[in-house]
Amino acid sequence: MSVGLSHFLTIGAVVFSLGLFCVITRRNAIGVLMGVELILNSANINFLAFSHFSSGTIDGHLFALFCIVLAALECAVALAIVLAVFRNFDKVIDMEQLTTLHK
Amino acid sequence: MEHAAFQQFVYLFWIPFFPLLGAVYNGLLGSALQRRLGEKWIHAPAIVFPMLSFIITIAGFVKLTGLDPHSRALYCNAWSWLHIGNLNVDIAFWMDPLGAVMAFVVTFVGTLIHIYSIGYMRNDPGYWRFFSYMNLFMFSMLILVLGDNFLMMFIGWEGVGLCSYLLIGFWYKDEKNAVAGMKAFIVNRVGDFGFIIGVFLLFWGLGFSLETFDSSSLATVTSEETHLNSSLVIREIEESLQIESVHEAFTGKKIFGFSLVTLICVCLFVGAMGKSAQIPLYVWLPDAMAGPTPVSALIHAATMVTAGVYMVARLHFLFALSPFAMTWVALFGAVTALYAATIGFFQYDIKKVLAYSTISQLGYMFIGVGVGAFSTGIFHLMTHAFFKGCLFLSAGSIIIGCHHQQDMRKMGGLKTYMPVTRWAYLMACFAIAGFPFFSGFFSKDEILWQAFNSKDMMLPGGGKIIWLLGIVGALCTSFYMFRSYFMTFTGEYSENPHHVPKESPKQMTCVLVILGFLSIFSGFVGMPHLWHVHNLFETWMEPVFESSSSLIASEGYTHTLEWMLMGISVAVAIIGAWVAGWLYKNRENPLPGKLLASKKQIIRIPYNLIYNKYYVDEIYQHTIVWLIMNLRLALDWFDRKIIDQLVDFAGTAGRWLGRFAGYTDEKGVDGAVNATSDMVIFSGLKLVTIQTGKLRNYLGVVLAGAIILVIANYLFF
Numbered sequence: 001m002s003v004g005l006s007h008f009l010t011i012g013a014v015v016f017s018l019g020l021f022c023v024i025t026r027r028n029a030i031g032v033l034m035g036v037e038l039i040l041n042s043a044n045i046n047f048l049a050f051s052h053f054s055s056g057t058i059d060g061h062l063f064a065l066f067c068i069v070l071a072a073l074e075c076a077v078a079l080a081i082v083l084a085v086f087r088n089f090d091k092v093i094d095m096e097q098l099t100t101l102h103k
Numbered sequence: 104m105e106h107a108a109f110q111q112f113v114y115l116f117w118i119p120f121f122p123l124l125g126a127v128y129n130g131l132l133g134s135a136l137q138r139r140l141g142e143k144w145i146h147a148p149a150i151v152f153p154m155l156s157f158i159i160t161i162a163g164f165v166k167l168t169g170l171d172p173h174s175r176a177l178y179c180n181a182w183s184w185l186h187i188g189n190l191n192v193d194i195a196f197w198m199d200p201l202g203a204v205m206a207f208v209v210t211f212v213g214t215l216i217h218i219y220s221i222g223y224m225r226n227d228p229g230y231w232r233f234f235s236y237m238n239l240f241m242f243s244m245l246i247l248v249l250g251d252n253f254l255m256m257f258i259g260w261e262g263v264g265l266c267s268y269l270l271i272g273f274w275y276k277d278e279k280n281a282v283a284g285m286k287a288f289i290v291n292r293v294g295d296f297g298f299i300i301g302v303f304l305l306f307w308g309l310g311f312s313l314e315t316f317d318s319s320s321l322a323t324v325t326s327e328e329t330h331l332n333s334s335l336v337i338r339e340i341e342e343s344l345q346i347e348s349v350h351e352a353f354t355g356k357k358i359f360g361f362s363l364v365t366l367i368c369v370c371l372f373v374g375a376m377g378k379s380a381q382i383p384l385y386v387w388l389p390d391a392m393a394g395p396t397p398v399s400a401l402i403h404a405a406t407m408v409t410a411g412v413y414m415v416a417r418l419h420f421l422f423a424l425s426p427f428a429m430t431w432v433a434l435f436g437a438v439t440a441l442y443a444a445t446i447g448f449f450q451y452d453i454k455k456v457l458a459y460s461t462i463s464q465l466g467y468m469f470i471g472v473g474v475g476a477f478s479t480g481i482f483h484l485m486t487h488a489f490f491k492g493c494l495f496l497s498a499g500s501i502i503i504g505c506h507h508q509q510d511m512r513k514m515g516g517l518k519t520y521m522p523v524t525r526w527a528y529l530m531a532c533f534a535i536a537g538f539p540f541f542s543g544f545f546s547k548d549e550i551l552w553q554a555f556n557s558k559d560m561m562l563p564g565g566g567k568i569i570w571l572l573g574i575v576g577a578l579c580t581s582f583y584m585f586r587s588y589f590m591t592f593t594g595e596y597s598e599n600p601h602h603v604p605k606e607s608p609k610q611m612t613c614v615l616v617i618l619g620f621l622s623i624f625s626g627f628v629g630m631p632h633l634w635h636v637h638n639l640f641e642t643w644m645e646p647v648f649e650s651s652s653s654l655i656a657s658e659g660y661t662h663t664l665e666w667m668l669m670g671i672s673v674a675v676a677i678i679g680a681w682v683a684g685w686l687y688k689n690r691e692n693p694l695p696g697k698l699l700a701s702k703k704q705i706i707r708i709p710y711n712l713i714y715n716k717y718y719v720d721e722i723y724q725h726t727i728v729w730l731i732m733n734l735r736l737a738l739d740w741f742d743r744k745i746i747d748q749l750v751d752f753a754g755t756a757g758r759w760l761g762r763f764a765g766y767t768d769e770k771g772v773d774g775a776v777n778a779t780s781d782m783v784i785f786s787g788l789k790l791v792t793i794q795t796g797k798l799r800n801y802l803g804v805v806l807a808g809a810i811i812l813v814i815a816n817y818l819f820f
Contacts, residue, residue, distance in 0.1 A: 020806065024799045032798065099796025 008049035016042035029082045029093040040071045115179035115196040118156045122241035125152035133231025142230050149234035150217045153241050157210035163198050172646045197251035201647045205248035208488045212405045213241050215614045219496055220397040222611040240266035244406050252336040253302045263407045264291045271394040280393040287387040294377015301370030308363045309333045312352035341420045368428030375411025379465045382439045392454040396499030404461045404495050405488040412468040412484050416477045423651035429473050430561040436469025437572035444579035449714040452509045453498045456587045467550055475655030476553035478644035482629045483546035489625050490534035493618035497528040500611050504604035516596035520604045523612040525592050527619035532588050534622040536581035537676040542626030548672045558656040581679025589687035633665050
């Protein structure tokens with residue numbers, strides 16, 4: 001059995017599902033961010049897989065690189081928001097309790 | 104006659120407009136001037152303006168005498184007034200011999216009476232108002248006599264009616280005077296209605312007749328080209344009727360079986376009846392004596408009331424076409440002459456006696472113009488203006504002298520206290536009674552002779568009936584005038600021996616003297632042909648009445664008969680005066696008192712009948728006035744019960760409709776609007792619950808959506 005496109009897509013889908021599950025179930029904001037990282041990476045896997053198996057160009061790689069950069073940026077901003085929330089909402093970062101943008 | 108032939112006389116326009124200036128001056132400034140500067144500032148301009156008119160009239164007179172008798176007319180077109188289609192009406196004045204005589208009488212007597220009024224109206228709070236109205240009257244009257252078309256005439260006609268109303272009710276604080284003013288105005292309205300209907304008919308009938316005019320005959324009458332449209336200019340109407348075919352079409356026209364000419368003349372004469380106080384529209388004139396005496400003299404004796412006579416004379420060419428209308432005019436005149444004279448028998452108010460005498464004398468003028476003796480009618484108008492003006496002003500002088508007493512029973516013996524007034528009154532009495540060589544003799548006798556001689560009267564006996572009525576009227580006239588003289592001036596002044604009457608101031612007596620002289624001498628301008636002298640007045644008037652002279656026929660009685668009739672006239676005058684003297688002189692004869700106290704029916708009934716003026720006012724009160732008053736009630740009922748109900752119904756219906764519309768609005772339209780908003784609010788409230796702010800909810804929805812999409816993709820595509 002040779003490893004083909006469907007294997008990669010399956011891996012991507014599993015990682016996406018795990019990420020989504022993580023985002024929905026986690027109560028800690030940091031955990032939610034980690035779920036988001038997983039979703040982004042599942043998308044990167046799909047980019048690379050399609051790039052490798054169907055087009056043969058480096059467009060997919062390029063998008064994957066962009067996504068990694070974006071993920072880093074997103075991570076930085078999101079952590080800053082979490083830190084601000086932590087300060088302003090009496091050290092609470094529970095997603096169940098954080099339903100409004102102000103106290 | 105054509106336009107070019109008229110002598111232009113631009114100052115003609117000023118004859119009526121000077122008095123208007125006076126009226127405006129006193130009307131605007133009089134009240135203040137009287138308070139601040141005194142009465143002199145009121146009456147000086149008020150007299151100067153009519154005097155200027157008089158001077159211009161004399162100038163016009165002189166100018167007229169210098170012209171050829173057949174184109175003797177002055178013309179002044181002040182400005183254009185109406186130009187509608189073919190109808191041209193200008194503010195234009197036209198003075199022919201007839202207009203000149205009228206203007207002369209109006210300005211001359213008018214000016215004198217203005218002077219007299221200075222004395223009579225002294226210290227009256229409404230002094231300025233009086234002179235303003237008097238000047239306005241002069242303006243209107245001069246417009247009436249000098250206007251060259253029917254519209255101008257009508258303005259004057261209504262204007263004098265207005266001034267008459269204003270001056271009768273001059274002392275309006277007394278309700279009786281105000282009512283008398285209204286009565287005069289309303290009775291005149293009846294006449295004016297006839298007048299204007301007559302003018303309409305004439306205009307229409309003439310237009311109709313001109314359509315039949317054959318234009319091929321134009322060659323002979325090219326100058327008439329401009330008159331081919333119906334016109335309101337009196338002179339143009341006269342000219343149009345000279346054209347043979349127009350004349351035929353006009354006289355041949357009938358409506359509802361009546362000859363159009365007759366109908367026009369009768370309508371116009373109804374107007375004359377109202378203005379000139381003829382039966383049955385005379386009732387306003389005795390009541391009009393409520394006004395100040397100079398007003399009675401000027402308006403209700405000398406000038407305004409003669410407007411009807413003037414109008415008939417001015418339209419001689421129309422009246423002459425209809426023997427029926429002429430008979431009608433003469434008969435009404437004769438009946439009025441006798442009828443009013445009999446009422447004069449038992450009047451005790453000196454002004455009432457003179458009022459009935461005026462009605463009676465106007466009757467004589469109508470006899471004159473009715474039998475086709477137009478110039479004689481106007482001649483009597485002129486002499487009457489002098490002697491009746493004199494009588495009225497003397498009466499005014501007496502009234503002032505006797506401290507506003509008008510009842511002749513409370514006078515008597517005034518000849519020692521008021522000699523000038525007495526002589527003036529006596530001379531005027533001689534004139535009105537028709538004593539030989541006094542002015543009234545010449546004019547009245549000529550009228551009666553012409554009536555006797557007339558062939559046109561459509562009556563059994565022709566003009567003799569008219570003559571008979573006239574001569575009996577003359578007897579009555581002589582009686583009641585001398586009765587008034589003897590009652591007033593002879594005997595003893597009985598009323599108040601400590602407060603005797605005194606002669607009036609100079610302004611009044613000098614006017615009396617002038618008019619007294621004219622009462623005596625003015626007749627000499629129109630002496631009868633019988634005496635083989637030149638009749639100046641008739642010669643002067645002749646060109647005016649030329650066109651109708653061929654239509655008037657006379658019996659051609661001999662001179663002997665004329666002498667006899669003249670003798671009868673003189674005899675009745677003397678008999679009347681003698682009887683009056685026998686009964687009333689010095690109040691010595693007990694007979695009048697006895698007769699009045701008598702209980703015998705044969706005396707009571709006629710006395711009551713005449714004393715109460717034949718109950719005519721009462722008859723009017725119980726017929727026409729009653730009818731109108733009841734009609735008013737009926738109309739009031741109709742208004743209340745029918746019109747008001749309809750209006751109320753409309754209102755109610757409107758209210759119900761409004762209520763229904765309101766209901767619809769409230770429940771329907773508002774409901775829909777509210778429902779929409781309610782729905783939005785409701786859905787908003789429901790939808791707000793899904794925004795929990797919880798991330799997992801949102802993501803759950805996203806996931807569910809994605810799953811649905813994936814499944815739908817598999818199922819449907």
